[in-house]
Amino acid sequence: MNVDRRPPGELTIAGLGMLLLGVYSLAVGAQGEHDGLVAVSAFAFAVLAVGVVWPFVSLRSIAIDVTGPRDATVGDRITLELKISGRVSRLEVRLLDPPGEWRRTIAPGGGELVHIAARRGVFRVVRLEVRSGGPLGVFLRRRTLWVRLPVPVTVGPRPEPVAYYPHALPVGAAAALASRPAPGGDSVRAVRPYSPGDAARLVHWPTTARTGELAVRELEPPAITGVAIIADLRGPEDAGERAAARAAGLGRAAMRSGAHVLLLTTEPSGPVVAPVSSPRELGRRLARATTGAPPPAPDGWPTVTIAAT
Amino acid sequence: MTGPRVSGRRLVSPRSTWGWVAVACAAALAAAGGLAASGTGHRVVFGAALGAFAALLAVLALPSLSTRTTASLILALGGVVVVRHATRPGTGLTLIAVWAAATLFALVLIDRADLDERPRLASGPPLPSLVRETATSMGVLAIAVLFVASLFVPVLGHRPPPRLGSGDVPRSDLGNQGNTSLTQNDQLDTTIRPHLGNEVVMTVAAARPEFWRGETFDVWNGHAWTRSDDNHYTLPSLGSSTNLAPSIGTPTTGGKRLTQTFHIEASYDDVLFAAAEPVSVEGRLPVERPDGTISTFVPLGKGSSYRIVSNVPDATVDTLRAADSTAISLAIRSMYAQAPVSTARVRALAARVTANAPTTYDKVRALEDWMGAHTKYSLSAPVARQGVDVVDDFLFNVRKGWCEQISSSLVVMLRTLGIPAREVTGFVPGDRSKLTNEYVVRANMAHAWAEVYFPGVGWQAFDPTASVPLAGDAHAPQSFWGWVGDHALEIGGVIAIAGALLALGLFLRRFVNRRRARRVRSWAALRFDDLERLGSAAGRKRLPSETAPEYATALARVLDADGLRAVGFAIDADAFSPDGIGSDQRAAADAVLEHVGAKPRGS
Numbered sequence: 014m015n016v017d018r019r020p021p022g023e024l025t026i027a028g029l030g031m032l033l034l035g036v037y038s039l040a041v042g043a044q045g046e047h048d049g050l051v052a053v054s055a056f057a058f059a060v061l062a063v064g065v066v067w068p069f070v071s072l073r074s075i076a077i078d079v080t081g082p083r084d085a086t087v088g089d090r091i092t093l094e095l096k097i098s099g100r101v102s103r104l105e106v107r108l109l110d111p112p113g114e115w116r117r118t119i120a121p122g123g124g125e126l127v128h129i130a131a132r133r134g135v136f137r138v139v140r141l142e143v144r145s146g147g148p149l150g151v152f153l154r155r156r157t158l159w160v161r162l163p164v165p166v167t168v169g170p171r172p173e174p175v176a177y178y179p180h181a182l183p184v185g186a187a188a189a190l191a192s193r194p195a196p197g198g199d200s201v202r203a204v205r206p207y208s209p210g211d212a213a214r215l216v217h218w219p220t221t222a223r224t225g226e227l228a229v230r231e232l233e234p235p236a237i238t239g240v241a242i243i244a245d246l247r248g249p250e251d252a253g254e255r256a257a258a259r260a261a262g263l264g265r266a267a268m269r270s271g272a273h274v275l276l277l278t279t280e281p282s283g284p285v286v287a288p289v290s291s292p293r294e295l296g297r298r299l300a301r302a303t304t305g306a307p308p309p310a311p312d313g314w315p316t317v318t319i320a321a322t
Numbered sequence: 323m324t325g326p327r328v329s330g331r332r333l334v335s336p337r338s339t340w341g342w343v344a345v346a347c348a349a350a351l352a353a354a355g356g357l358a359a360s361g362t363g364h365r366v367v368f369g370a371a372l373g374a375f376a377a378l379l380a381v382l383a384l385p386s387l388s389t390r391t392t393a394s395l396i397l398a399l400g401g402v403v404v405v406r407h408a409t410r411p412g413t414g415l416t417l418i419a420v421w422a423a424a425t426l427f428a429l430v431l432i433d434r435a436d437l438d439e440r441p442r443l444a445s446g447p448p449l450p451s452l453v454r455e456t457a458t459s460m461g462v463l464a465i466a467v468l469f470v471a472s473l474f475v476p477v478l479g480h481r482p483p484p485r486l487g488s489g490d491v492p493r494s495d496l497g498n499q500g501n502t503s504l505t506q507n508d509q510l511d512t513t514i515r516p517h518l519g520n521e522v523v524m525t526v527a528a529a530r531p532e533f534w535r536g537e538t539f540d541v542w543n544g545h546a547w548t549r550s551d552d553n554h555y556t557l558p559s560l561g562s563s564t565n566l567a568p569s570i571g572t573p574t575t576g577g578k579r580l581t582q583t584f585h586i587e588a589s590y591d592d593v594l595f596a597a598a599e600p601v602s603v604e605g606r607l608p609v610e611r612p613d614g615t616i617s618t619f620v621p622l623g624k625g626s627s628y629r630i631v632s633n634v635p636d637a638t639v640d641t642l643r644a645a646d647s648t649a650i651s652l653a654i655r656s657m658y659a660q661a662p663v664s665t666a667r668v669r670a671l672a673a674r675v676t677a678n679a680p681t682t683y684d685k686v687r688a689l690e691d692w693m694g695a696h697t698k699y700s701l702s703a704p705v706a707r708q709g710v711d712v713v714d715d716f717l718f719n720v721r722k723g724w725c726e727q728i729s730s731s732l733v734v735m736l737r738t739l740g741i742p743a744r745e746v747t748g749f750v751p752g753d754r755s756k757l758t759n760e761y762v763v764r765a766n767m768a769h770a771w772a773e774v775y776f777p778g779v780g781w782q783a784f785d786p787t788a789s790v791p792l793a794g795d796a797h798a799p800q801s802f803w804g805w806v807g808d809h810a811l812e813i814g815g816v817i818a819i820a821g822a823l824l825a826l827g828l829f830l831r832r833f834v835n836r837r838r839a840r841r842v843r844s845w846a847a848l849r850f851d852d853l854e855r856l857g858s859a860a861g862r863k864r865l866p867s868e869t870a871p872e873y874a875t876a877l878a879r880v881l882d883a884d885g886l887r888a889v890g891f892a893i894d895a896d897a898f899s900p901d902g903i904g905s906d907q908r909a910a911a912d913a914v915l916e917h918v919g920a921k922p923r924g925s
Binding site for chain 1: 415437440444447457
C-alpha cells in the first residue's frame with residue numbers, strides 16, 4: 014500500500030506571520046501587564062488554531078466519486094467526471110499520476126477534469142489530491158484520495174506506424190477462421206448457366222451472346238490473409254512500451270488490409286492467444302499485456318514477433 | 323485580469339477581489355497606524371490615514387511581489403506595529419479590536435481572492451458570491467476566533483501571584499533614580515521639574531482604585547515641603563503581619579477595609595505605598611512615621627511584594643460638611659493648621675474665594691473650583707525663580723504648573739484659613755488590567771495631592787489637579803458604558819460561548835431534521851414496497867429493470883387483479899410529478915392493494 018509521506022499540510026505566509034506575531038507579542042508582553050499584547054497574542058494564536066483546525070475538519074468529510082471513459086489511448090486527453098460530496102466552500106482538486114493543474118470548486122458539487130492518459134494499462138483507481146486553506150488561508154491542508162472507478166479505464170498504446178505485407182493463411186487455419194461465406198475474388202474459375210438468384214454483374218456476356226443462353230461467371234474465393242502478432246514486452250520499460258506501440262500499429266495496419274489478427278500476449282492471468290477483430294479490442298488486449306513470456310505462435314500462421322529491445 | 327503589466331505582475335484592479343483585499347489591509351494598517359500615532363502623541367487620524375494609504379499603495383501597485391505575499395506582509399507589518407505600540411500608555415483595546423477584525427477580514431478575502439485566480443473545475447458549480455460567502459465566513463469565524471481567544475487569554479495573561487517579600491536585589495543605580503516617589507525624601511522641592519518615564523513601577527491588586535500614598539509633608543517654606551516630625555519607629559511584628567499604630571488624627575472607628583497587594587516592578591523602592599490609612603503590613607517589616615506613612619529599612623527590588631490592609635475613610639459630602647461641628651485636636655491643629663509661609667495676596671485670595679463657603683468642605687471645593695477656572699496644568703510651565711514664593715508665583719503670575727504647584731497652592735491657602743491640611747506624594751491608582759484586574763502603575767503616574775483633616779472622619783484626599791471623587795463617593799454607580807468597557811473581555815467570552823452554543827444547537831437541529839427526513843418515506847416509496855411484498859408472496863419478484871407501472875402490470879396478470887395496473891401508474895405519478903397525486907387517488911390505490919391483500923402500510 015502506498016503511503017503518502019508528505020506532511021498533511023503547510024503553513025502559508027499568512028500563517029507563519031500569525032505564528033511569529035503570536036510568539037513576538039507573547040515575548041514582548043511576558044510580564045503580563047499589557048492587556049493589548051495579551052489580546053494580540055491571543056488573537057494571533059486563535060486565528061492560527063481556527064485556521065489550522067478548520068481545513069482539517071472540512072476536508073475530513075470530503076468524498077469523491079469518479080467516472081471516466083472505458084477506453085483510451087496513451088496521450089489522449091480523457092475527461093473524468095467528478096462528483097464531490099461533503100461541505101467545503103473553498104476547495105481545490107487535481108489529479109495525480111501525473112500531477113495535473115489545480116482546479117477550484119466547492120463541495121457538494123462536481124465537474125470534469127481533463128487528464129492526459131500518460132501510460133498504458135488498466136486503471137481501476139485514480140489518485141486525486143484535494144486541498145483547502147479556507148476560510149482563513151493560514152494553513153493549507155492537503156489530502157490524497159484513492160478513488161475506485163466503477164468501470165476501469167483501459168489505456169491502450171498509441172499505435173506506431175508499421176508496414177504490413179499480407180500473407181495468406183494456410184487452408185486449415187483459414188477454414189477455422191472463415192465462419193461466414195467468403196466474398197468472391199476477382200479470378201474467374203468457370204462459366205455456367207444462369208440460375209435464379211445470380212447477381213447480374215456476374216453475367217458473362219461473351220458466352221451468353223455465343224450460346225444465346227444466359228451464362229454467369231464462377232469466381233475463385235479470395236485468399237485469407239492473417240498475421241499472428243507476438244507482443245513480447247520483456248525488457249526495459251521504455252522498450253516494452255515501444256513494443257506495445259509497434260504491435261498496435263502492426264495490428265491496425267493488418268486489420269485495415271482485411272487480414273485476420275491473432276494477438277499473443279501475457280496478461281496478469283497468464284498467456285493469452287486470441288484473435289482481435291477491432292482496433293478497440295486490440296487496444297484493450299495490449300493495455301492488459303504485461304512483461305511475461307508470450308505463448309508460442311500457432312502452427313501455420315505467419316508470425317511477427319515484436320520484442321522489447 | 324486587465325491592466326498594465328509592470329515587471330512581474332499586473333497592477334491589481336480595484337474592482338477585483340484583490341480590491342477588497344486592499345480595503346481590508348488598509349483598514350488593518352489604519353488601525354495599527356492610529357495606534358502608533360496615539361502612542362507617540364500624534365493625531366490618530368494622521369496615523370490611520372498614513373497606514374491606509376501605505377497599504378492601498380502596496381497591495382494595489384507594488385509590482386515586485388505577488389499580491390498575496392504583499393497583502394500578507396502588510397498584515398504582518400500591521401501586527402508588528404500593534405505589538406510595538408500596545409505597551410504604550412493610553413492604548414485602548416478599541417483600536418486593537420479594529421485591527422484584529424480588519425486582519426481577520428483581510429485573511430478571509432486574501433484566501434478567496436487567491437482562489438478566484440485559479441481555473442474552475444470544468445462544468446463545475448461557481449464559487450458562492452463573494453459578499454455572501456465572506457459575510458457568512460466572517461460571522462462564524464468571528465465567533466470561533468473570539469471563543470478560542472477567550473480560552474487563550476487566561477493562559478497567556480496568567481502571571482503567577484507574587485510571593486510576599488521575595489524579589490531581586492534592589493539596585494538604586496538602575497532606571498528610577500529620577501523617580502523620587504519611590505525613595506524616601508526629606509523634602510519635596512516644587513521648583514524641580516519631574517522627568518518621569520513610562521516604565522511600570524508596580525502593580526496593585528486591590529478591590530477598588532485609591533490613591534497609593536507614599537509620603538506627606540507639612541512644613542512649607544515658599545518653594546519646598548519638609549516634615550516637622552521626621553521620626554521613624556519600628557513596630558513589633560506578630561507572625562507574618564505587622565499591625566501599625568494609629569497615626570495622629572486617624573479615627574479608630576468607621577471606614578472600609580481595603581486589602582492591597584503591591585508587586586514592585588521598579589529596581590529600587592523603599593517607600594511602602596498604601597491607601598490611606600494603612601493598619602497592617604504583611605511581607606515587609608515596616609517603619610512608621612507619625613503621619614501614618616510607612617517605609618522600610620530594607621529596600622525592595624524588582625519582584626518584591628507586600629500586602630497592606632487599609633481602613634479607607636468612608637466619607638460623604640454630608641459627613642464632611644457635618645465634621646465642622648467636631649472640635650479639632652490640639653495636636654492636629656499645632657502640626658497641620660499653622661499658617662505657612664505665604665504672601666499677603668495669597669491669604670487675601672483664599673479669604674476672598676472662600677468668603678461664601680460655610681463649611682470646611684465647601685471652602686476646599688471653592689478653592690478647587692477657583693484654581694480649575696484660573697489655572698492650567700502644564701509640565702512645561704516655567705520654574706519659579708530663586709527666592710520667589712512658588713504658590714504666589716503660580717496663583718498670580720504664571721497660573722500654569724504641575725501637580726506639585728497646584729496641590730501646594732491648595733494646601734497653603736487652606737492653611738492660611740486655619741484648616742489642617744498637608745501635602746501628599748504617591749501614585750494615582752493606575753490603569754486597571756482587564757485580564758488580571760490589577761492596577762498597573764507607571765513611573766509617570768507619580769502624583770502630588772492634598773489631604774485635609776476632618777475631625778471624626780480623618781484625612782481626606784483632595785486632588786485639585788484633576789477631579790477626584792471623595793472616598794465615600796468612589797463607589798457611586800458606574801455608567802453603563804463604563805461597566806461595558808471594564809467587562810469587555812467577559813462580555814466577549816459570554817457572547818462567544820453563546821454563539822458557539824447557538825451554532826451547536828442549529829447544527830444539532832439540522833442533524834436531527836435530516837435524520838428525521840431520512841426516516842419519513844413517501845407514499846410512493848411505501849406503496850412500491852407493498853407491491854414488491856405482494857409480488858414476492860405471489861412468487862413474482864420484481865426485476866431490477868422494472869418500473870412501478872411495468873411491475874404492477876405484470877402482477878396484475880399474475881394475480882388476475884387488473885386494478886393493480888392503476889396502482890403502478892399512481893405510484894409513478896406520485897413519485898415523479900411535481901405536486902404528487904391527490905388524496906383521493908392515493909385512497910383508491912390503497913383500496914386496490916387492500917383488496918388484493920397487500921395490507922398497505924402507513925396509510
